[in-house]
C-alpha cells in the first residue's frame with residue numbers, strides 16, 4: 001500500500017518530504033514540473049507556495065529549476081519565449097521562487113502500450129524529479145492532478161496533438177440505432193441526433209470519450225484510445241524508473257484547468273496538501289478527499305468521471321490506487 005501524506009499547514013512540508021527520502025535529491029539537478037497557468041487564469045499554484053518547495057530542495061543541497069513544456073494551441077504558452085514571459089508575469093522568476101525557470105520543446109520517443117510518446121528531454125535526462133500539481137476539474141478528463149501534470153504536461157506539443165486527435169470519436173453509421181443517448185451525454189452538445197440522422201460538430205468536441213462509453217451499439221469508437229488512457233500511458237513514459245516526489249495542492253479547486261483562462265468558479269473549499277511517491281495513489285487520495293467535502297463534484301460540473309485515469313494508471317503500471325493516508 002502506498003503512503004500519501006496529508007497536511008494543511010505548509011510548515012509540515014519538510015516532515016512530509018522526509019517520508020520519501022528527500023535527502024536522495026542531494027547534489028542532483030531537479031526539474032520541478034509544474035503548470036505555470038494560462039494567461040488570465042486565476043487558480044494556478046502561487047509563486048510563494050512554490051518557493052517553499054524550492055527552499056526544501058535547496059536545504060538538502062539539490063539544484064532545482066522550474067520546468068514546463070510548450071502547448072499545442074495558440075497563445076503565450078505556445079512558444080518558449082512567450083511562456084517564459086507569461087511565467088514572469090505570474091511571478092515565477094528567480095527573485096520570487098529562488099531558482100531559474102526553464103521551458104522546453106524537445107523530446108525523446110518512448111513507447112508505452114504500443115504507442116510512442118515524445119517525453120520532454122529534461123525529464124528523460126533526470127534521475128530525480130519533483131512534481132507540483134494543482135488539483136482542479138478538467139473539461140475533457142474530469143480532473144487534472146499528478147497524472148495529467150505529466151501525461152499532457154510532460155510531453156512535446158506534437159505528442160499532445162496526437163493524443164488529442166486520437167481521442168476523437170469515429171462514428172460507424174451501420175451500427176447506429178439513432179437512440180440519441182450519445183447526444184444526451186455529450187458535455188459540449190457536439191452531437192445532434194434527429195430523424196435517423198447523426199451529426200457531430202467537431203469544433204465543439206474535446207475528445208472526452210463520454211459518447212463512446214455511452215453507446216451500447218458500438219456505433220462510436222475512439223479514433224485511437226480514450227484520453228484518460230493515453231494520459232496514464234504518457235505519464236508512465238515520463239516517470240518510469242525515476243525517483244519522483246509528487247506534491248498535490250488542493251486549493252482554489254476550480255471547475256476547469258489552469259490552461260483555461262475562464263476556469264472558474266471554485267467548486268470545492270480548500271482542503272490542503274498531499275505528498276507521495278506514487279502519482280496514482282496521490283490523485284486517488286485527492287479525489288477521495290474532494291469527494292468527502294463535495295461528493296461527485298467533478299462528475300456534476302464536467303459530466304466526466306475522473307476515476308478512469310486512476311483505473312488506467314493502475315492497469316498500465318503507472319502506480320497503485322491503494323494507499324494509506326497519513327495525517328500530519
Ligand code: SF4
Pocket residue numbers: 175176177178179180181182183193198214215216217218219220
Ligand atoms: S448512442 Fe450509439 S446508437 Fe445511439 S445515437 Fe449515439 S451513436 Fe447511435
Ligand code: SF4
Pocket residue numbers: 167168169185186187188189190191200204205206207208209210211212
Ligand atoms: S468525445 Fe466528448 S465532446 Fe466529443 S462528441 Fe463525444 S462526448 Fe461530445
